[in-house]
Amino acid sequence: MAAVPTDLLYSKTHEWVQIEGDAVRVGITDHAQDSLGDITFVELPKLGTSVKKGGDAGVIESVKAASDLFSPVTGEVVSLNDSLESAPENINSDPYGSGWLYTVKFTDKSELDSLMDYEAYEKYLETI
Amino acid sequence: MKKTVLYEKHLSLKAKIAPFGGYEMPVQYEGIIKEHNAARTGTVIFDTCHMGEFKISGDSAVSDLERILSCDVADIKTDACRYGFLCNGNGGVIDDQILYRISESEFMMVVNASTEEGDFEWIKSQISENTKVENISAQTAKIDLQGPLSPKIAALILQDSITELKFYNFAYNYYKDTRVLVSRTGYTGEMGFEIYSPAETASLLWDDCISKGAVPAGIGARDTLRLEIGFPLYGHELSIDRNAIQSGFNRAISQKKVFIGSSAVFAPSADNQILVGITLDGRRSAREGDMVLNKSGQEAGIITSASFSPTLGYAIALGYVNKEYSQPETLLKIISGKNEFSGKVSRLPFYKNATARSDIKLMIGMS
Numbered sequence: 001m002a003a004v005p006t007d008l009l010y011s012k013t014h015e016w017v018q019i020e021g022d023a024v025r026v027g028i029t030d031h032a033q034d035s036l037g038d039i040t041f042v043e044l045p046k047l048g049t050s051v052k053k054g055g056d057a058g059v060i061e062s063v064k065a066a067s068d069l070f071s072p073v074t075g076e077v078v079s080l081n082d083s084l085e086s087a088p089e090n091i092n093s094d095p096y097g098s099g100w101l102y103t104v105k106f107t108d109k110s111e112l113d114s115l116m117d118y119e120a121y122e123k124y125l126e127t128i
Numbered sequence: 129m130k131k132t133v134l135y136e137k138h139l140s141l142k143a144k145i146a147p148f149g150g151y152e153m154p155v156q157y158e159g160i161i162k163e164h165n166a167a168r169t170g171t172v173i174f175d176t177c178h179m180g181e182f183k184i185s186g187d188s189a190v191s192d193l194e195r196i197l198s199c200d201v202a203d204i205k206t207d208a209c210r211y212g213f214l215c216n217g218n219g220g221v222i223d224d225q226i227l228y229r230i231s232e233s234e235f236m237m238v239v240n241a242s243t244e245e246g247d248f249e250w251i252k253s254q255i256s257e258n259t260k261v262e263n264i265s266a267q268t269a270k271i272d273l274q275g276p277l278s279p280k281i282a283a284l285i286l287q288d289s290i291t292e293l294k295f296y297n298f299a300y301n302y303y304k305d306t307r308v309l310v311s312r313t314g315y316t317g318e319m320g321f322e323i324y325s326p327a328e329t330a331s332l333l334w335d336d337c338i339s340k341g342a343v344p345a346g347i348g349a350r351d352t353l354r355l356e357i358g359f360p361l362y363g364h365e366l367s368i369d370r371n372a373i374q375s376g377f378n379r380a381i382s383q384k385k386v387f388i389g390s391s392a393v394f395a396p397s398a399d400n401q402i403l404v405g406i407t408l409d410g411r412r413s414a415r416e417g418d419m420v421l422n423k424s425g426q427e428a429g430i431i432t433s434a435s436f437s438p439t440l441g442y443a444i445a446l447g448y449v450n451k452e453y454s455q456p457e458t459l460l461k462i463i464s465g466k467n468e469f470s471g472k473v474s475r476l477p478f479y480k481n482a483t484a485r486s487d488i489k490l491m492i493g494m495s
Contacts, residue, residue, distance in 0.1 A: 037144075037348070038161040040436035041411040061413060063160040063436055064348055088411075089161075 004029070005096050009112060010121035011072040016096065017115060020103065024073055024112075027100040028060065028091060031125055036062040039088045044069075044102050045077045051104060053111050058101075060091070072115060075106040132177035133269055133330045141344055149241030151178040154346040163345035164352050164438040167316050168482075171275040172345035173337045176322070177330060180244030181268045182251065185234040186259040193235065196254050197227065198372055198393070200382045204229040209296045209311055212380045213372045214239075214247060215389030219398060220368040221375070223247050224360065226313060228298055236309075236324075238270075240362045254388065269330030273342060274320030274353075276483045279492045281340045282321050285333070286310065290321070291492060295485050303333055315350060317357035317482030319491055352435050355444060358405050358476030364416065364432045365446055371398045374448060401429060402454040405474040406462070408443035411436055414462045414469060420447055421461040428453045428460060437478060444478050445471070 004010075009017040014032035018025040033039065041061040051057050051071035058069040080102045084090060091099035106112070116124060130151045138145065143154035154175065156163060166172045184193065193201040199212025206229050214222040223243040228236040239247045248263050255261060273282055282290050287302035290310065298311035306329045314320035325333055338344060351361070360366050360375055372381060373393045381393060392398060408414060413434050420429040429449030437444045445462070453460065458473040483491065 037156060038159050038438075040413070043412075061436070063352060063438070064155070066413075066415075092159075 004118045004122050004125075006118045008096070009072075009115035009117060010124075011070070011115055012124065013070045013072075015070065015072045017072050017112070019112070023075075023078055023103050023105045025100050025103045026057075026072060027095055028069070029121075030095050032067075033092050033095045033099070036060065036065055036067060038063050039091045042084045042088045042091070042101070044080050044084070045071070047077055047080055049077050051075065051077060060088075069101070071104065073104055073106045073111050074108060075104040077102050078105045079103045130178070132175055133327050134175040134177060134334055137331060137334055138175065138344075143344075143346060146347075148347050149178055151241055153178060154344070156346040156348045157344045160346070160348040160352060161438045163343060163349035166343040167275045167318055167345060167349060167353050168439055168479075169276065171273060171278045171281050171342045172316075172349070173334065173342040174272040174274065174345055174347075174350055175334070176270040176272050177268075177327070178241035179270055180239040180241060180247065180263070180265040181270070181324070182237045182239070182248060183234070183262045183264050184237060184251070184255075184259065186256075187233055188256045188259045189233050189235060192255040192259045193227065194385055195387055196251060197225070198381045198387055198389070199227070199379075200384065201227065206231055207297055207299060209298060209313055211377075213366070213375075213377075214250065215372050215387065215393065216368065217389055217392065219371040219373065219389040219392030219395075221362070221366040221370060221372050222250055222368060224362055224366055224380075226311075228309070228311065236264075243362060267327050269325045269327045269333075271323045271325070271330060271333055271337065272314055272320060273323065273337060274314045274316040274318050274345075276319050276486075276491060277341075278318070278320045279488050281337055281342050282310070282323075283492065284340050285336055291488050293321075293488065303329060303336075308333075312488075314484065315359060316353040317359075317477060317479065317484050318353075319483040319486055319488070351433075352438055355433055355435050355446065356437050356439055356477065356479040357482060358446065358478060360403070360446070361433060365403055370448070373398045374401050374403060376403045400451055401448040402451055403432070403446060404449055404454050405476045405478055406431075406445045406447055406460060406471045407474040407478065408445065408462070408469050408471045410469070411442055412467075412469065413443040414445050414464045414471075419463045420449055420453075421463065422453055423459045423461065425461065431462060439479050443469075444474070449473070
């Protein structure tokens with residue numbers, strides 16, 4: 001597996017977060033995509049809807065498994081990675097790049113404080 | 129949990145391991161879709177050592193087997209195989225099996241891993257005194273080579289030519305100095321071979337096939353491959369609680385004889401539900417146990433297996449539906465958790481270009 005990027009934040013449910021001004025870009029980690037196996041379908045939250053930290057943010061399916069997605073922050077969904085509709089396998093091949101999921105304009109920046117940095121996430125991976 | 133003789137090979141290939149049929153089996157090595165595609169376009173190798181093999185012999189073997197199997201037995205030619213069901217008195221399926229006729233009075237029966245012990249006890253209880261049944265599963269290894277390019281690898285591995293081997297026939301052959309049984313059978317719909325060897329030969333044979341280009345494939349790809357062809361999987365499509373006739377595998381059920389369960393199998397209302405293929409609109413898969421509704425929303429059946437189809441690019445499923453909804457193109461709905469999917473009954477196989485019955489000589493000529 002690829003190394004955990006050092007410039008991102010991580011949730012216990014294996015989403016990654018990249019801060020972009022007053023919004024965050026969200027994806028799933030390399031560990032998450034590897035556990036799921038070949039991804040065949042992604043349902044993302046609708047554009048313009050509100051998501052809550054820890055709340056439902058869609059579904060991701062692989063050949064063998066289905067898994068819920070959870071939003072790492074509270075806010076409004078402001079963009080979606082539409083290419084995943086026809087090429088969900090990008091999440092497997094490039095989870096931190098072309099496999100990103102959506103961006104959220106956050107309402108409470110302090111929520112980011114509860115996310116893990118890469119060192120904490122790497123340690124967390126060792127415990128599960 | 130049991131392990132096959134190839135378990136260490138799977139670990140060294142970094143397979144993801146999961147329980148299947150009482151064994152720790154490889155689910156995938158590098159990825160289900162990659163392994164699936166390799167079976168459709170090249171050659172894969174499966175560890176199927178978990179499956180059970182019985183040797184059944186004696187002067188009454190044919191008449192005993194006619195009673196305990198749904199398929200005809202007497203007219204199986206020596207060196208040929210036949211698919212059929214072991215039924216109980218209610219017509220429920222104890223197991224599905226392939227019977228190999230080794231000689232006039234000697235057979236090998238190949239059964240599922242999870243049902244092996246129960247099958248053996250059932251057979252022992254049903255055969256006459258002078259028929260001998262022996263469980264040879266422990267000393268018998270089984271490796272499946274599958275895919276359009278598999279004859280090339282089989283030809284490199286085996287001493288004797290395999291070009292005359294016809295679909296659902298078998299022959300003894302040699303791997304180095306070891307005698308092996310090779311049948312032109314499989315569970316993928318593709319051209320391929322099942323190789324039965326002594327357990328101690330399996331590791332060498334496995335490594336040799338991989339060194340000649342076979343891609344190791346796990347039970348994940350095995351499941352998506354069989355589903356695209358519409359093959360049933362015991363415990364999903366077939367079970368003790370389902371009448372064999374509902375499977376729709378009428379070739380496996382003789383109408384010319386009496387066998388255990390036959391009166392229930394041919395009872396007038398036995399086929400009130402039928403196993404069908406269902407194609408879904410889109411990539412999202414249904415799940416085993418999902419309810420099937422007719423287009424007006426009334427209950428019509430249940431899903432038994434479902435997956436995204438890697439070859440076709442959309443979701444497919446097998447399920448039992450009431451007979452009136454079993455015609456191809458019938459529109460159905462599937463309730464999957466909080467979602468509802470649209471689908472329609474499809475003719476099987478879903479994937480129609482598989483190569484199992486192709487001319488082996490033409491396949492070997494392929495590059």
